[in-house]
Amino acid sequence: MPFSFHLEHRDGGTAARAGRITTAHGEVLTPAFMPVGTVGSVKTLAPDDLVEAGCDVLLGNTYHLSLRPGVETVAALGGLHRFMGWSGSILTDSGGFQVMSLTEFNKVTEDGVEFRSHLDGSKHFLTPEKAMRIQDGLGTDIAMSFDQLVELPAPAETVRDAVDRTLRWARRGLEERERLRGEGRGTMALFGINQGGTDAAERARCFAELGGMPFDGFALGGLWVGEGRRLGLEMVERDCAAFPEDRPRYLMGVGHPVDVLEAVARGVDMMDCVLPTRNARRGTVFVSTGRLVIRNAAYARDARPLDPECGCPTCRGFSRAYLRHLFVSNELLGMRLASVHAVHQILSLVRRARAAIAAGTFAAFRSEFLDRFHSNETLVRAAS
Numbered sequence: 001m002p003f004s005f006h007l008e009h010r011d012g013g014t015a016a017r018a019g020r021i022t023t024a025h026g027e028v029l030t031p032a033f034m035p036v037g038t039v040g041s042v043k044t045l046a047p048d049d050l051v052e053a054g055c056d057v058l059l060g061n062t063y064h065l066s067l068r069p070g071v072e073t074v075a076a077l078g079g080l081h082r083f084m085g086w087s088g089s090i091l092t093d094s095g096g097f098q099v100m101s102l103t104e105f106n107k108v109t110e111d112g113v114e115f116r117s118h119l120d121g122s123k124h125f126l127t128p129e130k131a132m133r134i135q136d137g138l139g140t141d142i143a144m145s146f147d148q149l150v151e152l153p154a155p156a157e158t159v160r161d162a163v164d165r166t167l168r169w170a171r172r173g174l175e176e177r178e179r180l181r182g183e184g185r186g187t188m189a190l191f192g193i194n195q196g197g198t199d200a201a202e203r204a205r206c207f208a209e210l211g212g213m214p215f216d217g218f219a220l221g222g223l224w225v226g227e228g229r230r231l232g233l234e235m236v237e238r239d240c241a242a243f244p245e246d247r248p249r250y251l252m253g254v255g256h257p258v259d260v261l262e263a264v265a266r267g268v269d270m271m272d273c274v275l276p277t278r279n280a281r282r283g284t285v286f287v288s289t290g291r292l293v294i295r296n297a298a299y300a301r302d303a304r305p306l307d308p309e310c311g312c313p314t315c316r317g318f319s320r321a322y323l324r325h326l327f328v329s330n331e332l333l334g335m336r337l338a339s340v341h342a343v344h345q346i347l348s349l350v351r352r353a354r355a356a357i358a359a360g361t362f363a364a365f366r367s368e369f370l371d372r373f374h375s376n377e378t379l380v381r382a383a384s
Ligand SMILES: [Zn+2]
Pocket: 306, 307, 310, 311, 312, 313, 314, 315, 316, 340, 341, 342, 344, 345
């Protein structure tokens, strides 16, 4: 199978690590951040923009793509890579998160989740087996196990039942991949998802079983859903300590620079989030000194780039004043230029973290980045 993970460096002072994932579509250097291409596009960006930013892996959404244009259409056009013109690696989610969070009607049974499409209200039924077949049909490099998400806070019994069902569904997904392989398909890697919310004992109980299953990697699920950074990071630390060294660890839904760096320090290898690009389209970007609100009147005649320390095409070519003008005038180019910077900023952060881990200087890198990042945040906010 064309998937492998090699751990290359371990930081001496923290649990941070640097590695290399190989898929049929190339290498993914870890720690890695995956921009989110929800419906087969990272909004406003073309594949070349992502390559230029150093992106080697994208996330695609099974739920969205299976409803529109549909997996048969994507498969008929050569799979998701060819359909969207992306030659790097792709990880797809299982659709579980979206069917629980985006649909107005959804019903969980032992067999799967029944839901109505947010597009036209049509009825669908997603099961662990279907989630595998759809991801295989899209031609993903890394598929995710179909899990049951619980909205927190929830009674302990609800969390326990969801963990048990997630484990049964995890097994069914693995079995379906075996069936696909029997049909000459199913070459994708498959990651299991650890659940249990913020209940440390439930997460440990979940992984005691999940960890024994032949997954190619493990994800930390059910976190960054409103529990707060301190508790979220505590769960990350516990999960990573339990996860095996030789397989990649993926923290789902994390994209704030501070969270990304703190998760890396605790042993996370991969992350994804719509936050950097969604914020950018709304006119807020992260820069090395914190958060910058582009529409801020203080930038009306500011000739400096968004971030003087950033080497992205937006920061090389355009001023804050121009970007502010574009946003105030509702020009689409504003969203695009801000998105270019946002993707560069977060990918540059994980790339520099990786270099620091390899050089044995991660602790210093982390504290310098955080000091600098917090230096101006309140100032920018105060001025807006
Ligand atoms: Zn930039």
